Amino acid sequence: MGAGRHPREPTTMAGLGWLHLxxxxxxxxxxxxQRPQYREEIERDLVWLRDRVGAFDVILVAGDLAATGTETEYGVVTEVLASLQDFLARLGPRPALLAVPGNHDLVRAAAGVAPKPATWETKREVFFEDHKHPFRRAVTAAFTPFLQWIERWHRERPGNVEVALRKGLLPGDFVATITK
Structure with a gap:
């Protein structure tokens, strides 16, 4: 867990506060x-961080939200992160959430045939240029539960800052502009 802003920076400044998970x-x-004995400790830590660095405007999640990337797990991910977002909203403004997928956020059975290292060198250019390439389709299929989850999240649980997203080439790849 990390937090943005220098510890000596006054909390009254209009900087952007972020929590990294x-x-x-x-x-x-x-x-x-979700376990009461740990949740209380985590909440105390988050209050301590808020008191030191100010409110959190954005929660950044850098991959591996789920264990195996299934749709069922993303239902639980929603419960967990919504609860965290609501807790942080009680400490200050409601933070937005940005997340990128990790290797645990894909459904491995959906990936189909993965490129072999020997063939990857010859397929790399085609992979990035042709959105219909079988390997590209396999990667997109593998991340479908994550993509559906993050789109629903942004639609249903916006934060206090304006977030404009521009999708990138691969599933979960994006550029974000945050306006506070």
Missing amino acids: SDLHVGTTGTLW
Whole structure:
């Protein structure tokens, strides 16, 4: 867990406050955030961080939100992150959430045939140029539950800052412009 802003920076400045998380690995049984004995400790840490650096405008999740990338797990990811977002909203403005997928956020069975290292060198240019290439379709299929989840999240749970997204070439790849 990381937080943006220098610890000595006054909390009254109009900077952008962010909370960085990664490797949540939420399975069907949830995470430590959902266990009362750990949640209280995590909440105390988040209050301490807020008091030191100010409110969080954005939660950045750097991959591995789910354990195996299934649609069912993303239902639990929604519960976990919505609860976190709501808790942080009680401490200050409601933070927006930006997330990129990691290797646990894909459904491996959906990936189909993966490129072999020997053939990757010859297929790389075609992979990036042809959106209909079988390997590109396999990658997109593997990340479909994540993509559906993140689109729903942005539609249903916006934060206090304006976030404009421009999709990139691969699933989960984007450029974000944040206006506060």
